[in-house]
Amino acid sequence: xxxxxxxxxxxxxxxxxxxxxxxxxxxxxxxxxxxxxxxxxxxxxxxxxxxxxxxxxxxxxxxxxxxxxxxxxxxxxxxxxxxxxxxxxxxxxxxxxxxxxxxxxxxxxxxxxxxxxxxxxxxxxxxxxxxxxxxxxxxxxxxxxxxxxxxxxxxxxxxxxxxxxxxxxxxxxxxxxxxxxxxxxxxxxxxxxxxxxxxxxxxxxxxxxxxxxxxxxxxxxxxxxxxxxxxxxxxxxxxxxxxxxxxxxxxxxxxxxxxxxxxxxxxxxxxxxxxxxxxxxxxxxxxxxxxxxxxxxxxxxxxxxxxxxxxxxxxxxxxxxxxxxxxxxxxxxxxxxxxxxxxxxxxxxxxxxxxxxxxxxxxxxxxxxxxxxxxxxxxxxxxxxxxxxxxxxxxxxxxxxxxxxxxxxxxxxxxxxxxxxxxxxxxxxxxxx
Amino acid sequence: xxxxxxxxxxxxxxxxxxxxxxxxxxxxxxxxxxxxxxxxxxxxxxxxxxxxxxxxxxxxxxxxxxxxxxxxxxxxxxxxxxxxxxxxxxxxxxxxxxxxxxxxxxxxxxxxxxxxxxxxxxxxxxxxxxxxxxxxxxxxxxxxxxxxxxxxxxxxxxxxxxxxxxxxxxxxxxxxxxxxxxxxxxxxxxxxxxxxxxxxxxxxxxxxxxxxxxxxxxxxxxxxxxxxxxxxxxxxxxxxxxxxxxxxxxxxxxxxxxxxxxxxxxxxxxxxxxxxxxxxxxxxxxxxxxxxxxxxxxxxxxxxxxxxxxxxxxxxxxxxxxxxxxxxxxxxxxxxxxxxxxxxxxxxxxxxxxxxxxxxxxxxxxxxxxxxxxxxxxxx
Numbered sequence: 001x002x003x004x005x006x007x008x009x010x011x012x013x014x015x016x017x018x019x020x021x022x023x024x025x026x027x028x029x030x031x032x033x034x035x036x037x038x039x040x041x042x043x044x045x046x047x048x049x050x051x052x053x054x055x056x057x058x059x060x061x062x063x064x065x066x067x068x069x070x071x072x073x074x075x076x077x078x079x080x081x082x083x084x085x086x087x088x089x090x091x092x093x094x095x096x097x098x099x100x101x102x103x104x105x106x107x108x109x110x111x112x113x114x115x116x117x118x119x120x121x122x123x124x125x126x127x128x129x130x131x132x133x134x135x136x137x138x139x140x141x142x143x144x145x146x147x148x149x150x151x152x153x154x155x156x157x158x159x160x161x162x163x164x165x166x167x168x169x170x171x172x173x174x175x176x177x178x179x180x181x182x183x184x185x186x187x188x189x190x191x192x193x194x195x196x197x198x199x200x201x202x203x204x205x206x207x208x209x210x211x212x213x214x215x216x217x218x219x220x221x222x223x224x225x226x227x228x229x230x231x232x233x234x235x236x237x238x239x240x241x242x243x244x245x246x247x248x249x250x251x252x253x254x255x256x257x258x259x260x261x262x263x264x265x266x267x268x269x270x271x272x273x274x275x276x277x278x279x280x281x282x283x284x285x286x287x288x289x290x291x292x293x294x295x296x297x298x299x300x301x302x303x304x305x306x307x308x309x310x311x312x313x314x315x316x317x318x319x320x321x322x323x324x325x326x327x328x329x330x331x332x333x334x335x336x337x338x339x340x341x342x343x344x345x346x347x348x349x350x351x352x353x354x355x356x357x358x359x360x361x362x363x364x365x366x367x368x369x370x371x372x373x374x375x376x377x378x379x380x381x382x383x384x385x386x387x388x389x390x391x392x393x394x395x396x397x398x399x400x401x402x403x404x405x406x407x408x409x410x411x412x413x414x415x416x417x418x419x420x421x422x423x424x425x426x427x428x429x430x431x432x433x
Numbered sequence: 434x435x436x437x438x439x440x441x442x443x444x445x446x447x448x449x450x451x452x453x454x455x456x457x458x459x460x461x462x463x464x465x466x467x468x469x470x471x472x473x474x475x476x477x478x479x480x481x482x483x484x485x486x487x488x489x490x491x492x493x494x495x496x497x498x499x500x501x502x503x504x505x506x507x508x509x510x511x512x513x514x515x516x517x518x519x520x521x522x523x524x525x526x527x528x529x530x531x532x533x534x535x536x537x538x539x540x541x542x543x544x545x546x547x548x549x550x551x552x553x554x555x556x557x558x559x560x561x562x563x564x565x566x567x568x569x570x571x572x573x574x575x576x577x578x579x580x581x582x583x584x585x586x587x588x589x590x591x592x593x594x595x596x597x598x599x600x601x602x603x604x605x606x607x608x609x610x611x612x613x614x615x616x617x618x619x620x621x622x623x624x625x626x627x628x629x630x631x632x633x634x635x636x637x638x639x640x641x642x643x644x645x646x647x648x649x650x651x652x653x654x655x656x657x658x659x660x661x662x663x664x665x666x667x668x669x670x671x672x673x674x675x676x677x678x679x680x681x682x683x684x685x686x687x688x689x690x691x692x693x694x695x696x697x698x699x700x701x702x703x704x705x706x707x708x709x710x711x712x713x714x715x716x717x718x719x720x721x722x723x724x725x726x727x728x729x730x731x732x733x734x735x736x737x738x739x740x741x742x743x744x745x746x747x748x749x750x751x752x753x754x755x756x757x758x759x760x761x762x763x764x765x766x767x768x769x770x771x772x773x774x775x776x777x778x779x780x781x782x783x784x785x786x787x788x789x790x791x792x793x794x795x796x797x798x799x800x801x802x803x804x805x806x807x808x809x810x811x812x813x
Contacts (some may be wrong), residue, residue, distance in 0.1 A: 009561075049607075072607045099774055101784070102780055161743070234714065265749065
């Protein structure tokens with residue numbers, strides 16, 4: 001992101017104010033305490049490892065109640081119709097605190113795989129990764145990190161990637177240093193009735209097609225729900241996401257993706273300002289409706305383009321622009337807290353919004369567009385439609401960042417974006433998974 | 434289980450390793466005397482492949498007599514890839530066996546991938562000499578991994594050696610073994626060696642979710658063994674290759690240890706054998722879009738000015754996989770240089786930093802002129 005030096009003095013003042021008001025939340029909330037569970041013995045642990053190694057098509061791997069202290073990965077290798085079943089989220093806990101090597105605690109590959117009724121704790125990298133799956137269900141799975149010190153937490157909690165037909169239902173993901181529920185480079189996806197809290201990103205849909213995210217609660221994350229397309233990936237671009245009937249509440253957690261004294265690194269998530277409800281970045285064909293977007297101190301919905309990251313924005317078969325968006329019928333409640341000032345994106349919103357310095361915004365649009373399509377953003381060339389009831393009462397800001405950090409402009413004018421479009425998703429085929 | 438009791442010896446290992454300490458550490462204990470047991474002769478061709486994996490390594494007949502001496506059985510042929518994967522400084526020996534009348538062919542692809550016959554067996558021993566300056570003395574074998582092709586697919590079986598060094602036992606769940614040695618500089622080294630569990634084999638041996646061997650491709654074998662002929666020729670002589678064309682028609686990687694070779698080729702050879710089993714279009718790390726195989730020529734795919742995707746804290750405080758000219762600000766070298774699980778690369782098989790490999794990759798990155806890659810950067 002471009003540096004905003006002109007505002008430094010003001011930012012400094014606001015920063016002091018914000019420290020006084022202590023608006024940076026943190027969370028060490030735990031869903032339950034696994035330390036009281038009976039410890040599984042080494043024989044039981046070896047049996048579990050072997051059950052994964054020697055699993056055959058059609059097997060059910062039942063994991064009895066207990067706390068399993070695993071020092072090696074659990075990997076299901078390219079099997080069909082396998083169910084991994086714990087005795088309940090609060091009864092079966094797979095702990096990877098002492099994992100000695102491997103990028104994730106549990107890895108699942110195959111067709112028609114289900115994992116349910118268990119918890120995964122403290123994996124050094126990712127919690128549960130599923131890759132190259134056709135048909136993968138996570139149901140009543142809790143993935144978390146129990147460290148008080150969040151700098152040691154892992155990257156993704158629930159992590160399907162390069163999968164087809166993904167169901168995430170009634171899961172809990174918390175305290176991940178990147179995204180709690182992250183679906184990447186996949187197609188046909190439902191994320192429903194789940195809870196993501198205390199993560200940097202609550203729920204993220206990235207470079208994925210045909211996704212519906214509904215009935216979830218994303219609270220106390222840095223950013224609640226994200227729809228991104230990142231450049232240079234085998235699945236170059238995703239399109240088609242509906243986000244509806246979610247509670248996106250108080251996502252004001254400090255961004256701990258990098259250490260507090262460190263600048264953002266190359267991971268886009270490190271730039272997310274605390275207090276972000278939903279963020280679209282280079283997203284295509286997204287409908288956001290009937291959500292409760294409350295108490296996110298910086299912005300309810302941010303419509304952004306990849307240019308805002310400041311990273312190289314060229315890649316084959318990929319566009320940095322967000323396009324074909326329909327936002328409607330959401331319920332907004334602004335926070336009384338000051339917007340974020342720790343991230344440049346937060347500073348932009350806090351300082352340069354069109355409603356007054358230090359005002360929380362309901363919807364912002366960073367104002368980049370593909371100039372080959374139109375010379376004027378007022379023609380709405382990217383097809384960004386916003387039709388909320390009582391739009392005049394909302395804090396909407398359209399930025400103009402084209403002329404650099406010294407010349408940031410903003411406008412309240414939402415009229416160019418008063419339109420509606422049809423977004424198509426179809427997840428009926430996986431709704432019974 | 435009392436975790437604090439288990440933590441302290443491990444912590445001691447890690448500290449000793451991290452500090453590259455020269456002080457003697459007493460925790461490794463006295464070595465158990467070597468056993469005299471000799472394996473009965475086994476004719477490999479008579480084995481029932483359907484019953485594999487066998488309980489003991491000696492049952493296969495790959496090695497005769499005191500099998501720790503690796504005296505090869507009938508038809509067991511030594512080979513060595515030109516550049517090898519770093520596995521915590523372990524020494525390795527590799528052998529191949531095929532049934533009579535069966536042989537492999539080399540496919541017409543950029544790597545020279547082999548098409549192996551049914552019942553091909555690959556055997557790889559991992560061991561440490563007590564003193565790396567005398568590499569053939571006082572050897573301790575840790576594990577032997579075998580790969581068998583049966584019913585058209587490869588399967589991998591890990592064997593863990595006993596303390597008497599008479600035999601190795603099939604061990605699917607993996608293990609941890611404390612190992613110590615004196616390195617080339619005369620420094621005492623100590624390590625908690627991790628034997629992977631059987632399912633972890635496919636973390637590396639994986640092409641499109643099918644298990645594959647890695648080091649047996651023409652590009653790795655199209656070179657001479659020290660004091661011997663080209664290995665492709667040796668395989669042909671042994672009857673293990675047919676239809677061999679003139680050698681120059683096959684790809685040949687350089688040795689990353691050969692300082693007379695081009696720096697870029699050495700660096701890419703290192704990345705190929707250490708990273709590209711995952712970091713390629715067909716590998717598990719295709720998710721990242723970072724492709725490190727020897728054949729890759731697109732600088733963006735090799736990581737130049739490439740931002741990470743799912744690296745999390747593996748990115749350290751850095752923005753790009755490779756920042757040309759700035760090895761100290763590149764994620765690639767950061768991940769090679771950390772032992773933190775979840776950030777360390779490769780993800781398995783390494784608990785120590787390969788400092789020589791690091792130096793090579795750093796030299797390569799530092800020699801890249803940033804201006805040549807400006808078109809890929811954000812401020813073009």
